[in-house]
Amino acid sequence: MSDLIQYLFNGLVVGSIFAIAAVGISLLYSVLRLVNFAAGDFLTLGAFITYFLSVTLELNFFFSIVVSMLAGMGVSWFLELVLWRNLRRNKAGTLALFLVATGVALMLRPIIQFLFGTETRKFNVDIFKTYDFFGARIAHTQLLVLIFASASILTIALFISKARIGKDMRAYANNPGLASVSGINVDRVVLATWLISGALGSLAGVFQGLVQGQFNNAMGESLLLSFFAAVVLGTIGDAYGALVGGMLLGLFMELSQLSIFFGGVPSNYKPVVAFATLVLVLLFKPEGLFGYRARKV
Amino acid sequence: MKIKLVFIATALASTLVLGSVPAQAAAIDMKIGTIHPLTGGNADYGIGLTSAAEWAAESVTKAMKSARVAGSCKITASEDDQATPALAVEAATKLVKSNKVNAIVGPLTSGSTLGAAQSVTVPNNIVMIATAASSPTITKFADKDLLFRTYPSDAFQGKVIVAAVQKAYGKGVTLSIGARNDAFGTALANVVTNEWVKGGGDIGRKVLWNPENATFDSEAKLLTEGSPDVWVIVDFPDTFAKVGPALVRTGKWDPKKTFFTEAMNNEAVIQTIGVSVMAGARGTAAKSIGISADKWKADRKAAKPNTKETFVDASAYDATVLLCLAAIHGKSTKSSALIKSLRAVSGSQGGTVIPWTKLTDAVKAAAAGKKITYQGAWTTAKFDAAGDSSGALFKVFSIDTAGKITSNDADDVRF
Numbered sequence: 001m002s003d004l005i006q007y008l009f010n011g012l013v014v015g016s017i018f019a020i021a022a023v024g025i026s027l028l029y030s031v032l033r034l035v036n037f038a039a040g041d042f043l044t045l046g047a048f049i050t051y052f053l054s055v056t057l058e059l060n061f062f063f064s065i066v067v068s069m070l071a072g073m074g075v076s077w078f079l080e081l082v083l084w085r086n087l088r089r090n091k092a093g094t095l096a097l098f099l100v101a102t103g104v105a106l107m108l109r110p111i112i113q114f115l116f117g118t119e120t121r122k123f124n125v126d127i128f129k130t131y132d133f134f135g136a137r138i139a140h141t142q143l144l145v146l147i148f149a150s151a152s153i154l155t156i157a158l159f160i161s162k163a164r165i166g167k168d169m170r171a172y173a174n175n176p177g178l179a180s181v182s183g184i185n186v187d188r189v190v191l192a193t194w195l196i197s198g199a200l201g202s203l204a205g206v207f208q209g210l211v212q213g214q215f216n217n218a219m220g221e222s223l224l225l226s227f228f229a230a231v232v233l234g235t236i237g238d239a240y241g242a243l244v245g246g247m248l249l250g251l252f253m254e255l256s257q258l259s260i261f262f263g264g265v266p267s268n269y270k271p272v273v274a275f276a277t278l279v280l281v282l283l284f285k286p287e288g289l290f291g292y293r294a295r296k297v
Numbered sequence: 298m299k300i301k302l303v304f305i306a307t308a309l310a311s312t313l314v315l316g317s318v319p320a321q322a323a324a325i326d327m328k329i330g331t332i333h334p335l336t337g338g339n340a341d342y343g344i345g346l347t348s349a350a351e352w353a354a355e356s357v358t359k360a361m362k363s364a365r366v367a368g369s370c371k372i373t374a375s376e377d378d379q380a381t382p383a384l385a386v387e388a389a390t391k392l393v394k395s396n397k398v399n400a401i402v403g404p405l406t407s408g409s410t411l412g413a414a415q416s417v418t419v420p421n422n423i424v425m426i427a428t429a430a431s432s433p434t435i436t437k438f439a440d441k442d443l444l445f446r447t448y449p450s451d452a453f454q455g456k457v458i459v460a461a462v463q464k465a466y467g468k469g470v471t472l473s474i475g476a477r478n479d480a481f482g483t484a485l486a487n488v489v490t491n492e493w494v495k496g497g498g499d500i501g502r503k504v505l506w507n508p509e510n511a512t513f514d515s516e517a518k519l520l521t522e523g524s525p526d527v528w529v530i531v532d533f534p535d536t537f538a539k540v541g542p543a544l545v546r547t548g549k550w551d552p553k554k555t556f557f558t559e560a561m562n563n564e565a566v567i568q569t570i571g572v573s574v575m576a577g578a579r580g581t582a583a584k585s586i587g588i589s590a591d592k593w594k595a596d597r598k599a600a601k602p603n604t605k606e607t608f609v610d611a612s613a614y615d616a617t618v619l620l621c622l623a624a625i626h627g628k629s630t631k632s633s634a635l636i637k638s639l640r641a642v643s644g645s646q647g648g649t650v651i652p653w654t655k656l657t658d659a660v661k662a663a664a665a666g667k668k669i670t671y672q673g674a675w676t677t678a679k680f681d682a683a684g685d686s687s688g689a690l691f692k693v694f695s696i697d698t699a700g701k702i703t704s705n706d707a708d709d710v711r712f
Contacts, residue, residue, distance in 0.1 A: 118336035213542040222509035267516045268478040268505035
């Protein structure tokens with residue numbers, strides 16, 4: 001029982017981070033048909049800005065997180081104004097957008113490296129504190145991440161379904177032409193999508209830095225493939241799907257190590273479990289888990 | 298007739314005399330590229346090795362001038378692979394295709410070395426001397442004799458770890474092993490497992506982790522299951538910085554019952570990971586079997602005062618010097634000549650013993666085409682048929698509660 005709780009908890013923590021990062025990627029794809037290869041670097045940026053504010057400048061940790069989310073939004077806003085908007089107006093194709101996104105990622109990495117250095121960093125939080133829960137060891141930082149990530153996921157879901165701009169985003173994703181002629185301010189929708197994506201990227205970076213205990217400038221890049229897997233699993237372009245896909249992926253990877261699964265899958269095969277799950281799902285539901293609903297946000 | 302004979306004799310004598318003076322030989326301009334992690338968790342090692350290679354090239358060029366051997370030995374580009382195979386392949390491609398280097402010094406890690414060799418240096422016929430790659434896989438790698446290394450194979454280190462654990466805990470205890478899932482980690486984990494079982498011990502858990510994992514708590518849980526008597530951990534600093542705290546959180550792991558490998562033989566690394574995580578642990582690391590190692594450190598500090606030192610820096614110095622001497626010996630920077638001459642100057646075929654402190658003598662001898670045994674600050678390589686350096690010396694180190702590393706020469710193991 002304690003093993004199940006332990007792996008379940010570990011899976012929920014990993015899954016919640018995947019979900020938050022994946023929903024930003026999925027939102028961008030649904031609205032802009034853009035595969036954001038720079039998403040991993042927004043994670044790194046968020047973690048480093050939070051580190052700079054909370055450790056170097058000794059500001060309040062939660063205040064630092066909020067500022068890092070604002071910074072993520074700021075970078076997204078800047079890129080939208082100087083880059084993406086112009087590319088859209090010039091009718092840049094999918095391949096061009098894909099290449100530019102890759103270029104942005106390759107530019108962001110050395111900028112982060114130049115600004116914050118290459119050393120391994122850690123937040124000023126106690127990463128060793130744990131709680132016993134029915135024999136499982138629940139880490140304090142991971143519990144905090146799970147609580148805040150769950151709250152964030154709920155907020156995102158409510159925002160998309162209830163807020164005016166969330167509804168506009170769904171409408172635009174569903175039919176851009178119809179949304180434009182029906183009075184929806186397209187530039188506002190696109191900007192909102194970028195801002196949400198930037199903020200979520202930064203937040204996921206802080207969460208990832210907290211659960212790992214230490215991080216360096218390669219953090220986001222190394223997780224990018226898992227985020228894309230979560231997006232595809234939950235149906236490309238479906239924000240709710242990305243949330244569920246991320247959670248499921250994290251859970252499958254961690255729970256696969258339980259001894260009831262063929263004695264436990266060796267931990268070095270965790271990515272195999274993740275991608276085998278993805279392939280199996282796509283084999284039976286090529287459009288992803290949420291494909292039949294045809295919900296596009 | 299008499300005048301003709303005198304003329305011929307003079308011409309012959311001149312040819313003989315001039316032929317033996319190295320200054321008259323065609324200039325050798327050896328261009329070397331380096332690949333090491335200059336950023337990321339292994340940057341301390343990479344920066345130290347790169348700086349040592351640069352100093353070596355400068356020293357050989359100076360010695361060439363003193364010996365009146367035309368040409369130079371230069372590090373023309375230093376690339377950063379972040380100890381990642383994919384980036385090592387990119388770096389090697391740039392060095393070979395754009396910088397047109399004659400040979401490469403590095404990479405640091407086994408995964409990067411195998412990646413760069415397989416994809417770039419072997420297909421492009423470029424000689425590479427890895428500086429700290431230790432995987433036994435490299436010995437068997439089909440490299441067309443283009444891959445060498447100045448660092449000893451883990452086939453040795455595995456035995457040293459097992460011997461150190463046996464000395465501390467006896468042969469019949471249970472050992473659990475955790476390793477990074479790459480060429481270095483898996484190979485050394487296998488050597489330790491085989492040696493431990495051969496010695497009559499039990500293996501509790503063998504856990505391999507992917508360095509790019511989001512978290513390591515599940516791996517830490519698996520590794521601490523069954524309460525083993527001792528742990529062996531094979532990892533690099535950047536990954537163990539995440540695995541270590543996860544192990545502490547299990548409440549079942551004890552660093553005092555843990556042996557690490559050479560990557561943790563660095564006090565700066567221990568401070569970064571956290572002294573509380575590492576205090577009391579022990580480990581094994583290769584040690585210089587070169588000559589005048591302390592003098593080398595002092596001279597290097599004087600030459601490159603702002604570079605952080607690591608224990609393995611001299612390995613890159615020797616690798617660079619050997620490549621330069623090979624080019625001078627073979628009077629060519631072509632790979633086929635370098636391969637032949639690397640053995641002629643590294644001592645594989647005997648020859649006059651010349652230490653690194655007498656580089657001018659080494660250059661003169663190499664230019665004269667003589668076989669020499671270059672005694673480096675890290676090793677006397679004597680490259681074998683597989684390109685591995687011969688002989689090895691390992692130390693067993695301990696980490697105290699302040700994060701300081703101590704070792705006792707009496708515990709050293711020589712092969």
